[in-house]
Amino acid sequence: MSGKMNLIHVKEEKCTKCGICVNICPSKVLSMEENGPRANTSQTCLACGHCVSICPNAAIDNVKTPLSDQVELTKFPVIDAKTAYHYMRSRRSIRCYKSESVPKSQLLELVDIARFAPTASNKQGISYIIIEDSKILKKATEVVIQWMEENQSHWWSFPKHIQAYRENGIDGIFHSAPHLIVATAPKDFKKGRENTILSFAYLELFANTLGIGSAWAGLFEMCAFSNYPPLLDLFKIPENKLITGAVMVGVPKYSFKRLVDRNPLDVTWLSSDEK
Numbered sequence: 001m002s003g004k005m006n007l008i009h010v011k012e013e014k015c016t017k018c019g020i021c022v023n024i025c026p027s028k029v030l031s032m033e034e035n036g037p038r039a040n041t042s043q044t045c046l047a048c049g050h051c052v053s054i055c056p057n058a059a060i061d062n063v064k065t066p067l068s069d070q071v072e073l074t075k076f077p078v079i080d081a082k083t084a085y086h087y088m089r090s091r092r093s094i095r096c097y098k099s100e101s102v103p104k105s106q107l108l109e110l111v112d113i114a115r116f117a118p119t120a121s122n123k124q125g126i127s128y129i130i131i132e133d134s135k136i137l138k139k140a141t142e143v144v145i146q147w148m149e150e151n152q153s154h155w156w157s158f159p160k161h162i163q164a165y166r167e168n169g170i171d172g173i174f175h176s177a178p179h180l181i182v183a184t185a186p187k188d189f190k191k192g193r194e195n196t197i198l199s200f201a202y203l204e205l206f207a208n209t210l211g212i213g214s215a216w217a218g219l220f221e222m223c224a225f226s227n228y229p230p231l232l233d234l235f236k237i238p239e240n241k242l243i244t245g246a247v248m249v250g251v252p253k254y255s256f257k258r259l260v261d262r263n264p265l266d267v268t269w270l271s272s273d274e275k
């Protein structure tokens with residue numbers, strides 16, 4: 001069966017041949033014909049869904065990204081700039097958690113939103129492991145500390161974390177968070193880390209709407225990226241996959257009262273008017 005024939009379906013009675021779908025297609029799969037848009041190939045379609053989601057008349061459907069799976073957008077922008085600005089700045093890395101668990105349904109909501117982040121060529125490709133059970137995380141802390149002990153020369157803060165853990169049982173790896181979300185990607189997937197970083201940025205921003213806090217588990221990541229066998233075993237990472245990132249999540253113990261500042265903005269304007 002030729003993909004050429006079947007990628008898109010057009011309701012001719014609804015299509016005004018305005019050409020928007022053709023203009024916005026990132027991989028130039030569509031062209032405008034006498035009876036409406038036509039797909040010249042299905043091979044390069046990224047399944048980004050733009051052609052379907054932009055059509056003012058819902059006249060076009062795409063088998064790779066069906067209209068029936070799209071959600072009606074009644075207002076855009078969805079929130080105003082001031083709200084968004086304060087909202088985005090209010091995200092904080094959380095390092096003090098309540099001991100309570102986050103409901104499974106909410107953990108699922110976090111990874112569900114993560115998959116809507118932009119990805120290179122819309123390849124997506126990230127899978128998530130949700131660690132529900134804090135007993136597993138306790139074991140993971142022990143494994144990461146053990147790895148640090150074997151690799152003390154790697155990072156300046158290792159001795160501090162090892163000492164705090166061995167002498168006082170302080171978990172500087174996950175900050176005693178009740179959950180961890182681990183991202184994985186196939187070993188041969190080139191954009192696994194980039195796609196993970198963006199997906200977690202979405203996850204972290206969305207988490208606050210559910211009263212959930214999060215922070216990147218960078219020390220865990222260092223151990224995971226070295227493919228330390230005890231860690232891969234503990235998380236049951238399949239042979240063909242790599243860990244591409246991890247964030248801890250839980251209910252924050254405290255709430256922040258102010259938005260922090262960053263380094264001064266460093267920006268260069270380049271314009272044709274420059275002397």
Ligand SMILES: Cc1cc2nc3c(=O)[nH]c(=O)nc-3n(C[C@H](O)[C@H](O)[C@H](O)COP(=O)(O)O)c2cc1C
Pocket residue numbers: 091092093094095215216217218219220
């Ligand atoms: C890739 C990455 C790794 C990080 N690793 C850790 C970590 O191991 N432990 C931790 O407590 N915070 C970690 N952080 C959080 C940063 O320290 C934090 O983003 C930064 O201090 C700014 O604070 P904010 O996130 O509250 O704005 C990491 C952040 C990123 C992006």
